[in-house]
Amino acid sequence: MTDSNHQVTRLLKDWAAGDATATDQLLTVVYSELHRLARRSMNRERRDHTLQATALVNEAYMRLVAQRDVDWQSRVHFLAIAAQCMRRILVDHARTRRSQKRGGDARRVALDDDLVVTEDRWTALTHLDDALTELAQVDERKARIVELRFFAGLSIEETAAALHVSPGTVMREWTFTKAWLRRTIEGPGARVTE
């Protein structure tokens, strides 16, 4: 078992035992692990990157946590933290791209249909991030639901467990939040309009 493996498992146990500071440390470790995984995957120079965000999160979990030693709750807590990290990594990247989009590749990107779609998605991602930040100020739980479902690919049930609420509540709030987000991101009122 590796050092970070030990560390994460211990931190998860600390958290389960009520140590709130463990979460902050977990964030740091998980963030760097996800980054490392991403980098390693790049260095492999695989042409077909089939790895997905959610798969990346799961890979991090498998690597970092001694599964037999932690309970289901702790797993969900870990995934929740990974979701936050994933959000940060992707959104940071989206903003860097934005600020550097005048780089030499801009044209090529614009000419490739597939990539245009991806380009829109990057932009949409930063808008989603803004909207989630706004949402968290009014209703933290709804923002967390989106984070877990979208960035870590958690199911309704897993999300409910992570947030200590019933799946029915998650379902309801998910429906509402989706509508609200879409209105905020795309509809009038959210951005400067005519």
Place this chain on the structure above:
Amino acid sequence: MNPDRWQRLQLLFHDALKLTPNKRSTFLDDRCGTDVELRREVEALLAIGNDGTDFVEMPPSDLAREFLRTADPRVGTQFGRYQIESLIGSGGMGTVYRAYDPRLRRTVAIKLLRVSDGNDETVISRFEQEARAAAALNHPNILAVHDVGVQDGHPYIVSELLEGVSVRALIQTRPRTETWVPYAIGMCRGLAAAHDRGVVHRDLKPENLFVTRDGHAKILDFGLAKILRRDTASHVDLPTNRSLTAPHVMMGTLGYMSPEQISGQSVDHRTDLFSLGAVLYEFLSGQPAFAGEHASDIIAAILKDQPIEPPDADDVSAGVFRLVRHCLEKDPTQRFQSARDLAFSLETVHAGSTRQRTHRQARVPLEADGPSRVIVLPFENLISNESDGWLSGALADSLTFGLRTIEHVILVNRQPSDATTNPHQLFETFGVRYCVKGTYQRVGDDLKVLVRLIQTDTDTIIVQESLTDRFSNLLSLEDAIAARFAAAFERLAPAPNPGRTSSLAAYKRFSQAKDLHLAGRYQDAVHHLQIAVRQDPDYADAWALLANSYARLTSPAASDDQARAEFQRLALTAAHRAADLDGSLYEAQIALALAYRGMEDVDRWRAAALKASELNPRLAEAYVLLGQSYFAAPAWGFTRHRDGELAQMYLRKALRLDPRFGLAHNALVHHLRWAARADEALQAADEAIRVLPDHTDLLRARAVTLVQLGRLREAEEACARVANEMTHGVLEEWASAAIDLLRGQLERGGARLEAVMARGPRVLRELDTALIYCHMGSFADAASHVRAACDADAACVRFVEQCPAFADFLRASG
């Protein structure tokens, strides 16, 4: 939103969702009462419904995938003195980053080499020795290396940052032989220079060859092959088994290796000629010269096979193929013996091909005797829907922009006053060889665009493209049009479109503002641009145009002193913002130059204008700004280095690029006048007015030139024309006053003049007025104006001394 209201919103939403849609309205009437706002909010959320296409329903796996492809932990960090900005690419040799060098204030490329023994001192010293020898090569066709070194065990090479395409990408576009042969000639010249200094590349391949955006071939990574294959201690460059099993290191290269290299014999400069031959073969045929499924197949092909002539080769290609076959001789002694010989042979074939082409009326719009002038006319809206009118200019501008880096093409600026769209007239009047005419129709969410490239003298359609897309895809539609036209001009268009926005709303504002700006309605342009930069704060184009509009508002005629100071401040801020967002945006540099000009900061003004001209060497405006910074006329009383020759050179250059550039004509006329070359000034003014008959500034420039020459009757007529043309403003008032004076109505003219002079900076007008008084013989009045001018700007003294019109005055007043 307060928590109460938030709760109510959710409750109403969920309750209403349970009802059938037709019952919701009554339900909401009942529950919301007079709270219209709340009701609207609920209805908006319900209207979005649940159609399953939500962004948040799709986990960002595609983004994660792309992130994995491009993410790199070094981005954003410091490496030595360099700030790493982004990842350019990664390959077997290492990783290349775009970086900024704060000491020399330039953007560079850094290549970090992948070595296994980064801490081995002999490896490091060998690297430095080899890399420095390669770095010493100084040739336009060889990538310029700025710095080599080792940082924390990582050998690195800092070089110029190239913009353009790799030959690998170029080959994939299957360019015509005539197009790529000049690049091949450039590569040969670079190779010859290196071989002269005893440096052999040893790893030429399409990935190591590059064509910059302005059409220069560059050879990359000289000497690296030798460094990286350090395990072969002797001169033998045999790829070891180990490297053969590391496919990413060797496989790409293998197909371009010479037989002597493959078989482990000693190699000299002729190995590079073989490799280059293999690259040129791929240009010709689109296929690698030596291919195979396994490394052993490729090796066998290199050692035994003769390349096959591409079946569809035309005369030129067949000629080039014979040269390529000579490069690919198995025995080095049978090949071309020097890169210079190859270059010479390629030139001969190429010269023959261009002659041939002029005979059979080239289908491409390139002229042998220099660049073609092209104008993109505003697009025509086929459906008279006023609200889409902004597209007319927007489509034209984006196409102009997309074509701007194409060689042999000069794009003539669009001006709203251009009434002529008749191709013959465009040719006759402006010497425009080609014009682009487009139409568009928007039906619902569909936008259909038809664009034609027309040869003006014959009025024939050369290229026609028709595209239809969703209106919301406007930005990519524009890119597609530009790309197709660029291809029609027989060039790749690798130009990135900087300063773009992802906000359609902001883009729409920007386009409206651009039209207003061109029409001289700067205040209105500012209004739209302020909204555009609120909608997208990173929209560099909008910031640049905003700065430009503000700068125009600082002109003395446009605003009072206090407003000017404020506009100057705003112009500078916006211009800096634009330049920070996009260092390669020439509009930003133009805006900076304008702002600094307004602030009378000549050094920065000149520097920004120079930068703009470097970023876009065909930008007339940049040369006008440069010329103005040198020109001889006293202006706002600040001192500057005046250089008449430079001023004239820059202004004439601007006019060669764009013969209808009113501002440039105006500047040239005034420059010549104040250089006491009034005859030439009048010639320039006449020429300008021939091209731009209604330009009021030019009419006035001509009028005052006539005054200076003492041709008072003509001057009076010219002033009358100015007074008629203009409906308001200082110039018209001055012209009216001048007419009075010229007619001998000194009192009324004098009174009018005083009123004009009380407004705004006046050095030029003081001198013009003094000139009139001199000609009228009123030396006392002339003296007071001369004194005022000279007090404001000492440069006037020299002018008064030189100008023949003042000779009598000087004699009379001593």
